[in-house]
Amino acid sequence: MRKLMKLLLPAWLVAKLRALKQLRQLRAAIERALAASEQPATRSGRSVVEAMRAASRYQPAPDEQAWIDRIEDVRAALDASDEVVEFDDFGCGEATTADLSVAGLASRPRAGRLGEFSMLASKTRPWAYLLFQVVRRCRPKWCLEMGTCVGVSGSYLGAALKLNGGGRLTTLEGAQAFATIARKTFDRLGLDTVSELRVGPFSLTLPRLLEGCEPIDFFFVDGHHDGAATQAYFRQLLAHASEDAVFVFDDIEWSAGMADAWRTIRQSPSVTYSAGLANVGIVVTTRRRGEPTQGV
Numbered sequence: 592m593r594k595l596m597k598l599l600l601p602a603w604l605v606a607k608l609r610a611l612k613q614l615r616q617l618r619a620a621i622e623r624a625l626a627a628s629e630q631p632a633t634r635s636g637r638s639v640v641e642a643m644r645a646a647s648r649y650q651p652a653p654d655e656q657a658w659i660d661r662i663e664d665v666r667a668a669l670d671a672s673d674e675v676v677e678f679d680d681f682g683c684g685e686a687t688t689a690d691l692s693v694a695g696l697a698s699r700p701r702a703g704r705l706g707e708f709s710m711l712a713s714k715t716r717p718w719a720y721l722l723f724q725v726v727r728r729c730r731p732k733w734c735l736e737m738g739t740c741v742g743v744s745g746s747y748l749g750a751a752l753k754l755n756g757g758g759r760l761t762t763l764e765g766a767q768a769f770a771t772i773a774r775k776t777f778d779r780l781g782l783d784t785v786s787e788l789r790v791g792p793f794s795l796t797l798p799r800l801l802e803g804c805e806p807i808d809f810f811f812v813d814g815h816h817d818g819a820a821t822q823a824y825f826r827q828l829l830a831h832a833s834e835d836a837v838f839v840f841d842d843i844e845w846s847a848g849m850a851d852a853w854r855t856i857r858q859s860p861s862v863t864y865s866a867g868l869a870n871v872g873i874v875v876t877t878r879r880r881g882e883p884t885q886g887v
């Protein structure tokens with residue numbers, strides 16, 4: 592059906608229909624999560640709830656809309672690109688590559704149409720807008736993204752920081768070819784001033800980044816969707832999180848292992864608020880740096 596639609600309809604209409612479907616799914620997921628969750632106890636928790644409500648309304652202010660339009664133009668060009676990319680595949684959106692390696696070091700050489708990977712791996716507009724709203728409302732000083740791909744979600748995060756008038760993004764990507772494309776994405780949008788991209792497997796780039804780093808306020812974990820690895824990343828990141836930090840995990844319904852990881856993470860004693868939104872999980876944590884990591 593999807594293939595038939597792609598053949599019969601212009602690309603912009605396919606993208607619009609896809610975004611509308613995703614917005615409906617996002618709204619339903621947010622409604623369910625808000626009905627099921629407790630009142631948040633902290634400032635970040637309250638900001639996350641406001642962000643979910645704003646994402647569900649989807650009424651960007653004019654300055655926000657201007658950024659979204661620019662990012663979506665870049666996305667449209669990426670999605671339409673027939674350029675062939677050769678890259679180290681660490682897993683970019685397909686179940687077959689989900690568990691390449693628990694250690695996160697393994698990758699395999701692969702080639703394909705840029706447009707295919709961009710479309711498959713990048714957060715769609717409504718979900719990227721949710722990330723954008725979380726950053727707008729929580730006003731983090733430092734954001735960390737794991738899994739840049741071609742820079743779409745990173746652009747939404749960077750745009751939110753620009754509109755906030757402060758804050759920076761560090762984003763990690765294993766595949767050099769995607770990192771090169773993401774850098775061009777950030778350059779085209781003028782986001783290179785707020786975004787730093789580091790290339791290499793998480794198992795190498797993450798410890799280097801975390802060594803002696805300042806507290807991190809916002810995390811978007813969207814790469815290496817392995818349950819055990821995701822729990823290990825949470826433990827590792829929590830030790831460097833600010834006191835009222837926000838974590839967003841993508842693909843929590845990817846596999847039984849990821850679902851299990853999400854259940855464990857949201858039950859961590861460090862978590863003060865959590866919302867499971869279909870495939871996306873958000874937790875707010877409280878923990879002073881230097882304290883031992885509890886529970887996970």
Ligand SMILES: C[S@@+](CC[C@H](N)C(=O)[O-])C[C@H]1O[C@@H](n2cnc3c(N)ncnc32)[C@H](O)[C@@H]1O
Pocket residue numbers: 679680681682683684694695696712713714737738739740741742743744745763764765766769791792793794813814815816
């Ligand atoms: C789903 S894509 C990220 C999409 C992006 N966040 C967006 O929405 O625009 C996941 C990315 O993580 C990268 N990745 C996966 N496992 C990794 C690992 N162990 N180390 C480094 N990068 C990894 C992949 O190369 C891929 O580009």
